[in-house]
Structure formats: C-alpha cells, structure tokens
Amino acid sequence: xxxxxxxxxxxxxxxxxxxxxxxxxxxxxxxxxxxxxxxxxxxxxxxxxxxxxxxxxxxxxxxxxxxxxxxxxxxxxxxxxxxxxxxxxxxxxxxxxxxxxxxxxxxxxxxxxx
Amino acid sequence: xxxxxxxxxxxxxxxxxxxxxxxxxxxxxxxxxxxxxxxxxxxxxxxxxxxxxxxxxxxxxxxxxxxxxxxxxxxxxxxxxxxxxxxxxxxxxxxxxxxxxxxxxxxxxxxxx
Numbered sequence: 001x002x003x004x005x006x007x008x009x010x011x012x013x014x015x016x017x018x019x020x021x022x023x024x025x026x027x028x029x030x031x032x033x034x035x036x037x038x039x040x041x042x043x044x045x046x047x048x049x050x051x052x053x054x055x056x057x058x059x060x061x062x063x064x065x066x067x068x069x070x071x072x073x074x075x076x077x078x079x080x081x082x083x084x085x086x087x088x089x090x091x092x093x094x095x096x097x098x099x100x101x102x103x104x105x106x107x108x109x110x111x112x113x114x
Numbered sequence: 115x116x117x118x119x120x121x122x123x124x125x126x127x128x129x130x131x132x133x134x135x136x137x138x139x140x141x142x143x144x145x146x147x148x149x150x151x152x153x154x155x156x157x158x159x160x161x162x163x164x165x166x167x168x169x170x171x172x173x174x175x176x177x178x179x180x181x182x183x184x185x186x187x188x189x190x191x192x193x194x195x196x197x198x199x200x201x202x203x204x205x206x207x208x209x210x211x212x213x214x215x216x217x218x219x220x221x222x223x224x225x226x227x
Contacts, residue, residue: 032214043118043205043218044157051214090157094214100145100164102216106156 002027004093006105013081014113021076021108023091032094033074034102035065039087047089050074061085081112116140120206120219127196128227135191135222139208146189147209147216148181152202160204163189164211196226 004025013019025031032051036044048059055067065076076089091105119138127133139146148160159173163183174180178196183189193200203223207216 034215036216036218043120043220044207044216046215046217049215092216100162101159101170102147104157 002093002095002103004091004103004105006089006091006108008108009106010109010111012111012113015083016080019076019078019081019085019110019112021089021091021110022073023075023105024071024073025091025093025103026072027093027095027103029095033065033067034092034094035059035063035074035076036090036092037061037087038090038107044090047076081110083112083114086110086112118206118208118217118219120204120222122222123220124223124225126225126227129198130195132192132194133196133224135193135204135206135224137189137191137206137208137219139187139189139206140210140217141187143208143210143217144186145209145211146183147207148189148191149205149207150202151205151221157205160191193224196224198226200224201226 034049035047037047038044047063048057050057050067058064063078067074088107088109090107093103121136144165146163149157151157161181162170178194181191203221205221207218209216
C-alpha cells in the first residue's frame with residue numbers, strides 16, 4: 001500500500017539552530033513530493049515541491065528539502081530556525097500517471113524555542 | 115478573490131441538524147478537494163472533483179455526507195443528521211491541473227453539540 005511516514009510527532013529545536021523534519025514514502029513510480037505548513041487555526045500553506053531535477057529544492061520562508069530516491073525520503077530542512085517557524089508540517093505525495101489522490105503524512109509539530 | 119474561500123469559518127450545531135459548508139476555489143483551478151482534519155491531526159480525504167468528470171466520493175465516511183460542485187466552481191459539502199463525531203475542521207483545496215500543488219482555504223470548524 002502507498003504511504004507517507006512522518007516518524008516524529010514533534011520536533012523541538014532552539015532558535016538559530018538548524019532544523020530537520022523527516023518524511024519517508026512508499027509509492028510506486030516517480031511521485032511528486034510536497035511540504036505544507038499549517039499555522040494555528042489556519043489552512044495549510046504550500047512550502048515547496050519536488051517533481052524532477054535537482055534533488056535539493058528551495059521553497060518559501062528559507063525552507064528547503066532534499067529528495068533521496070534510494071532512501072525514499074524527502075526531509076524538510078532549514079539552516080537557522082525562527083520562533084515563527086513553530087507550526088504543524090505535513091509531507092504529501094502525489095503519485096504520477098495522472099492520479100490525484102494526494103497522500104498526506106500525519107504531520108510533525110515543530111516547536112522552536114527562544 | 116485571490117485564494118480559496120470557505121464559509122462559514124465556524125459552525126456550531128445541534129446533533130441531528132443538517133449543515134452546509136461552502137468552498138469557492140481559485141479561479142481557473144479545475145480540481146477541488148474536501149478534507150477533514152480532527153483536532154490538529156492529519157488530513158482525511160473526503161471527495162475530489164475534476165472539471166466535469168464524475169467526482170471521486172470514495173472518502174466520504176457515510177451516506178450522511180454529500181457534496182456538489184456547480185458550474186465547475188463553487189462546491190458545497192452537506193452533512194445530514196450531524197453526529198458529535200462529525201466535529202472537525204473541514205478543509206477545501208483547489209489546484210491547477212499543470213502545477214500540482216494544493217491551495218487550501220482557512221477551513222470551516224464544525225462543532226456538533
């Protein structure tokens with residue numbers, strides 16, 4: 001079965017330190033990969049996506065993600081965390097071949113401590 | 115408007131009543147999705163519309179749930195005879211067929227007393 005895993009329910013990091021939010025997937029073929037962020041009482045906002053090309057994708061608010069095909073991972077990273085980055089982060093996969101059923105991970109709550 | 119618009123933002127209803135939630139997608143986005151999110155949890159797929167094609171209703175949890183999309187634009191999610199377990203945030207999203215990423219509305223928070 002196709003799935004997306006975010007192994008950490010919560011990640012705590014000190015402000016100014018680098019952060020990583022992990023995502024692995026099990027999807028056949030070459031899927032599209034996405035990260036979304038959800039601030040309290042808001043809808044999800046698109047951060048970045050990988051379709052093809054360079055394995056390091058840069059997105060909004062200084063975030064980037066690295067696609068690793070051999071490890072089927074798409075970890076979200078940021079070199080220096082801000083308190084304002086504290087939010088709920090979702091990894092999502094869209095299988096290719098015209099399918100539309102995005103598969104979302106269960107989300108990782110990021111807390112950046114001042 | 116520039117983004118996906120949902121209304122109402124908050125709805126409190128009594129058990130057994132019917133509710134309607136509305137979604138106005140971004141102009142030009144042919145795909146429209148409804149998701150349900152309970153208490154800051156993950157997203158549960160409900161239904162998908164693409165253009166004039168028949169919708170994928172496979173995620174609707176029961177026959178009390180239904181959705182329509184009129185004229186390929188505005189969508190309404192209807193929950194009949196609401197139950198307490200229907201309490202959640204209902205998120206609508208739309209996407210352009212060539213870009214792939216989803217644009218979400220702010221959600222409609224439903225509380226069933």
